[in-house]
Amino acid sequence: MDIVERRITDVVVVAPVGPIDHPNAQDLERALAPVLARDATGTSALVLDFGSVGYVSSMGLRVLMVAAKALRARGGRIAVAALQPVVAEIFDIARFGHVLEVFPTVDDALAALAPSASATPGAAT
Amino acid sequence: MKLVRFWGTRGSLPVALTAQDVRAKVTAALRGASGRAFASEDDLIAYVAGLGPEITGTFGGHTSCVEIETGGPEYVICDLGSGVRPFGQRALARHGPASPQTYHVFMSHVHWDHIMGFPFFTPAYIPGNRIRIYGVHERLEDALRRQHGAPSFPVDFAALGADIEFVRLEAGKTREIAGLAVTPMLQRHAGDSYGYRFAADGKALVYSTDSEHALVDLEETRRFVDFFHDADLVIFDAMYSLADAISVKADWGHSSNIVGVELCQMAGARELCLFHHEPAHDDWAIVRVLTEARRFEEISRKGRPLRVTAAYDGMEIAL
Numbered sequence: 169m170d171i172v173e174r175r176i177t178d179v180v181v182v183a184p185v186g187p188i189d190h191p192n193a194q195d196l197e198r199a200l201a202p203v204l205a206r207d208a209t210g211t212s213a214l215v216l217d218f219g220s221v222g223y224v225s226s227m228g229l230r231v232l233m234v235a236a237k238a239l240r241a242r243g244g245r246i247a248v249a250a251l252q253p254v255v256a257e258i259f260d261i262a263r264f265g266h267v268l269e270v271f272p273t274v275d276d277a278l279a280a281l282a283p284s285a286s287a288t289p290g291a292a293t
Numbered sequence: 294m295k296l297v298r299f300w301g302t303r304g305s306l307p308v309a310l311t312a313q314d315v316r317a318k319v320t321a322a323l324r325g326a327s328g329r330a331f332a333s334e335d336d337l338i339a340y341v342a343g344l345g346p347e348i349t350g351t352f353g354g355h356t357s358c359v360e361i362e363t364g365g366p367e368y369v370i371c372d373l374g375s376g377v378r379p380f381g382q383r384a385l386a387r388h389g390p391a392s393p394q395t396y397h398v399f400m401s402h403v404h405w406d407h408i409m410g411f412p413f414f415t416p417a418y419i420p421g422n423r424i425r426i427y428g429v430h431e432r433l434e435d436a437l438r439r440q441h442g443a444p445s446f447p448v449d450f451a452a453l454g455a456d457i458e459f460v461r462l463e464a465g466k467t468r469e470i471a472g473l474a475v476t477p478m479l480q481r482h483a484g485d486s487y488g489y490r491f492a493a494d495g496k497a498l499v500y501s502t503d504s505e506h507a508l509v510d511l512e513e514t515r516r517f518v519d520f521f522h523d524a525d526l527v528i529f530d531a532m533y534s535l536a537d538a539i540s541v542k543a544d545w546g547h548s549s550n551i552v553g554v555e556l557c558q559m560a561g562a563r564e565l566c567l568f569h570h571e572p573a574h575d576d577w578a579i580v581r582v583l584t585e586a587r588r589f590e591e592i593s594r595k596g597r598p599l600r601v602t603a604a605y606d607g608m609e610i611a612l
Contacts, residue, residue, distance in 0.1 A: 190511065190555075225593070226535055226552050230508040233539050254592055261585040262551055263534035 171199040179282040181274060183217035188228030197231045204238040212244055213281040217274050219250035229262055236268055245269070249277040294473070294496045294612045296362040297526060301355030301376020302604040304503075304532045304547070304569035305406050308354035314575060321348045346605075347576040353606025355379070356406040357502060357569065359528060361491060367395040367471045371489065371500045373426075373437075376606065377410035385415055393421030397471045400428035401502050402486035403436035411437055412446045422455035427462050427470065429477050429487045434459040462487075478520050480504035481513075482546035490520055496612045499527045499562075502569045505546045506556070508539065514556070521560035525612050528604065529553040531567040531582065550586035557599050558590070564600040565590075566610065579603055 169192045170185040180203050184196055203214055214235065218224075236246045247269040251259060259265055271277040301307075322344060331337040341349060358376030361369040370380060388394055396416060401407055416422045426433065437459075441450040462468060464487060467476040477487040481504060488501035499521050507513070521527050532538075532547035550567055557565040567586060570579050583603040590599050602610070 190514065190559075223593070226506075226549075226555055227508050227514075229535060230539050233536075237540075257592065258551075258589065261535075261589050262549070263536040267536045267540050 169195045171196065173199070173203075176278065177282065177284055178212040179215060179278060180211050180213075181215045181217055181278075183220060185220040187223035187225075188221055188231070189223060189225040190227045193225065193227035193231050196228065197234070200231065200235050204235055211239075214239055214244065214246045215274060215277045215281065216246070216248045217250055218248055218252065218255055219274070221255055222252055224255055224258055226262075229258075229264060232264070232268060245281050247271055247277040247281055249274045294361060294491065294493050294498060295364045296612060297498065297528070297610045298360040298362065299358075299376070299568075299604045299606060299608045300360060300370075300380040301358035301372075301374040301410070302352060302568055302570060302606055302608075303354050303356050303374075303406075303572055304530070305356070306572045307356055307375045307406075307409075308572045310351055310354070314351075318348050318576075345580060347580040350605065351576050352570055352579050352603065354572075355606050356409060357401070358410060359500060359568075359604075361473070361498065363472050363493065365472045367397060369397045369399070369471050369473065369491075371399045372401055372407045372502070373398060373409070373411040373414065374407050375410040375413070378413040378415075379606075381414045381416050390419050393419075393423070395423040395471075396425070398424065398426045399475065399477075399489050399500070400426060400430070400433055401480075401488070401500070402482060402484060403428070403430055403433055404484070404486075404503065405440075407503070408437055408440060412441050412448065417453045417455045417457065418448075420454035424455050424457045425460055425470075426457065427460045427475075429462050429464055429479075430485065431461075433461070476520075478516070481507060483544075486546070488520065490524070497524045498612065499524045499529075501527060502530045503546055504530050504548055505538065505544070506548050506552045507543075508552070514559070517556050518559045521556055521562050524557075524560065524562040526564045526566060526610060527553070527557050527560075527562045528566045528568045529557070530569040531586070531603075532569050532571050534582075550582050551589055554586055554590045554593060554599065554601065558593060558595065561596065562599065564602065564610070567601070567603040570603070 172183040249271040355376035356374030357372040358374045359371045438450045464479045474492040476490045480486045486503040491498045531550040535549040535551045
């Protein structure tokens with residue numbers, strides 16, 4: 169699957185493209201591994217831009233949970249943004265809204281997780 | 294195989310409806326009837342029939358016990374949770390105490406909620422009855438004996454009048470028992486649990502409770518897809534939400550409605566029955582889990598539709 173990554177100050181925004189299902193959940197896990205492996209001063213927060221994700225399976229959700237645990241263990245934060253309606257439904261069914269911060273847009277996520285990053289010109293492009 | 298009948302569907306601990314629960318159901322029914330006029334008894338009956346199961350029914354509170362009607366003369370059940378007490382009472386009512394019967398019991402594992410009904414299984418006390426208890430666990434017999442005697446229970450196991458025999462099975466090895474081809478499979482659960490695939494007459498049934506799916510690799514998923522392959526019915530542990538199952542309740546040994554739908558869809562199973570309900574859930578909560586499972590099935594469907602149900606005490610599913 170295609171995964172676009174960009175950095176805005178100390179926030180990494182990762183934008184997967186396409187469904188995150190059993191065959192390709194490991195692609196996302198591999199893409200997130202370097203972000204999660206960085207030391208605490210490198211990355212304070214991870215925003216997953218799900219604007220181009222049309223479906224997520226249990227294995228995809230597990231990848232998010234693993235990322236959340238890893239980031240939180242070092243004091244970082246994680247958020248998911250711009251859920252498509254079907255993916256928002258899946259989040260509700262899985263009760264993922266209880267364990268991950270979910271925002272309507274990437275701008276909203278950046279504003280909440282790293283206000284300085286959201287003030288950066290072009291941050292939400 | 295003709296039919297599956299659920300005698301106990303609750304996970305971990307028996308529960309009972311409270312007076313508060315009953316009042317909530319009556320209140321919901323009356324609220325729905327507000328402003329309506331029922332011209333006849335039939336109108337009233339039709340109104341009640343249109344109410345949801347959370348109002349007119351209950352999922353019940355006995356722990357795991359599921360009967361398989363094979364079409365043969367011998368009884369087959371899975372697990373000895375508290376549901377085995379009403380199962381035994383019904384068998385006695387049908388045959389009377391003077392008509393010996395054979396009972397085949399397949400044990401998923403020996404945690405308390407899956408064995409607690411045996412001291413109250415009346416046929417075990419009656420000479421002439423034959424009880425064969427099958428399982429993969431090495432300590433299966435020990436687990437049942439030690440709960441059946443002082444200081445836990447007033448009657449010692451040795452006082453049971455029935456002819457009781459324990460039969461060790463091997464995971465992955467199929468045995469012919471009571472006209473069924475029975476295959477146990479190892480599952481992820483503290484102390485191990487085993488699912489069973491029963492096949493006969495061109496039908497297949499899977500009983501898979503107390504089974505956690507850690508979603509760590511595709512190989513584990515493939516093993517379960519193979520085990521569930523083309524099953525007519527999969528009885529599946531859906532105790533937790535997915536989020537709970539892989540976070541705060543990881544390693545607690547249970548699964549979710551979402552994973553049940555996914556595995557059954559990949560396996561081409563025809564029906565998924567949600568089982569081992571969370572004891573903290575009232576009927577409304579279980580209906581919500583069922584409704585959401587059905588919606589997730591629609592969202593994720595790629596092939597033929599998967600029927601999704603939620604087991605309740607007394608429910609029957611024809612095979």
